[in-house]
Amino acid sequence: MGKKRKNAEASEAPKEEVAQDRPKRTLLGWKDGVPEKQNSSPVFRNREKVLVTCSRRITYRYRHLMLNVASLLPHCKKDSKVESKESKGATLNELIELRNCSSCLFFECRKQKDLYLWMVKCPSGPSVKFLVNAVHTMEELKLTGNHLKGSRPILTFSSNFDKEPRWKLIKEMIVQACFIFGTPKAHRKVKPFHDHVFVFSIVDGHIWFRNYQISVPHNETDKVDRGGLDKMTLVEVGPRFCLNPIKIFGSSFGGPTFYENPFYISPNQIRALEKKKAGKYSKKVKAKTRRKMHELSNPLEPDEFADLWKD
Template sequence: MAKKRKHIETQPSVPLKKDESSTQRPKRTLLGWKDKVEEKEKDSPIFKNREKVLVTCSRRIKYRYRHLMLNLVSLLPHCKKDNKVESKESKGATLNELVELKNCSSCLFFECRKQKDLYLWMAKSPNGPSVKFLVNAVHTMEELKLTGNNLKGSRPILTFSTNFDKDPHWKLLKEIITQIFGIPKDHRKAKPYHDHVFVFSIVDDHIWFRNYQISVPHNETDKVDRGGLDKMTLVEVGPRFCLNPIKIFGGSFGGPTLYENPLYISPNQIRALEKRKKAGKYAKKIKAKTRRKMHEQSNPLEPDEFADMWKE
């Protein structure tokens, strides 16, 4: 028979004291260790750009201007497209609400009037500032059919002419453009490398926009070394447009006027002058006709001596 084991009296379990100096094990989540992630977010000195741009347009916009807006949407992966907005006096309040609902910090609003004139609003919401431009010399990607091509979602290199550092209003415009057109580094839709360039240059107090692809030779024997920019070339991609600044406001879509362009002439005034010139040509013709009649009446022709002979 098997022998019975001796019964050992169990001693009462004494709870172990936890060392205050020992660190507790962090809680684990689906994304990793919770405490470690929080510490990294708190201690990280890197600035994270959370810029988001709302892109929208007004109703009854022309197809050409709508294609320009869609080209910019394809170039800016950090933007959000929204439905059309009625271009009335209260458009500023509605646009600010849309920007807040979409969790954006900036807005590009394409406003078309009389199906002829295109105005572009660049605004920082909700505190401003905002700029109103008249858009001229519009050429979309579909019209140009250029040979350049860049990857969708890649980050651009922003280049500005030296004129932007002369006057304070140009410096302000440069800062607004860099914040709106500069794609954040760690954005989920953006690619982590650069393959095209946005060029902003000032000529005749107008801002001219161009988009170029950085083309590099891909042959293994002809690799480009670091700093070898001589072998790189720029090929234009598009689109093209020209911005004529009208006013800079202190708030978002309104507020106190910080700058007003003294050289700006509205397209309505230009069309009115052209009509007056055409009307002036017609008036000159009428004046010449009446002057000719008055001259004929004051200087009658002498009667022809041979007229009676011909009648007989």
């Protein structure tokens, strides 16, 4: 057996090993002869994020509204307060870029009375400036609705949004361009189902926002079939607010003006008119009191011809 093994080893000739040519390396890696790595997740993932922040010296009520809006948007990022000055646009654009966001909701409070909302697509624009009225927070309303946090909302718009170009632009910013209220589908913090509705309706040139929970029966025997809308009910959750559009700009936080609301009256003008009206009324009341005091202090003498025709 030992001789056979030695003869077999001797009969086998040594084989020369030929080194393979090394593939050329490019800037994008080893391409020649190396199979490209296939993408493990071929599904498109929307990584749009919204920055939600406010200005300094904001009141507690408006701050609670901002926190309510941030709780409804699982793809948002919150940041510290920004000084409300003319240079806030450059500061916010830099902050948005550092936070890796594509859009912004900026709550700007002035004189601790008036609240303005900037809805901005960064860095190229457009941007819309609103005056916020009729503010009601979740804590204030104490509504009975309660949807799960992080679920995707259904966006509904009134038919007025398709009539004028300015409303079409605002609708596009809300839904697609910025994904401000339209939550991305494959976001890591978003739950893959719908259980509440965002309602945007136009009344008297203002956008009214409402948030409703989709309520269905809880018994297993009363399960709702797909498309069975007759058994579903809507319960309001909140918050509530009204947006009055002021201007639409071409770029981020400024630029050329695409639209200016001709019916917009600033809160300062409204307060000035109220003061003027209050001043006129107070002048009338003071004049009446002066007249009465004058009549009491200077009574008229009795007229000798007053009883002439009584007999």
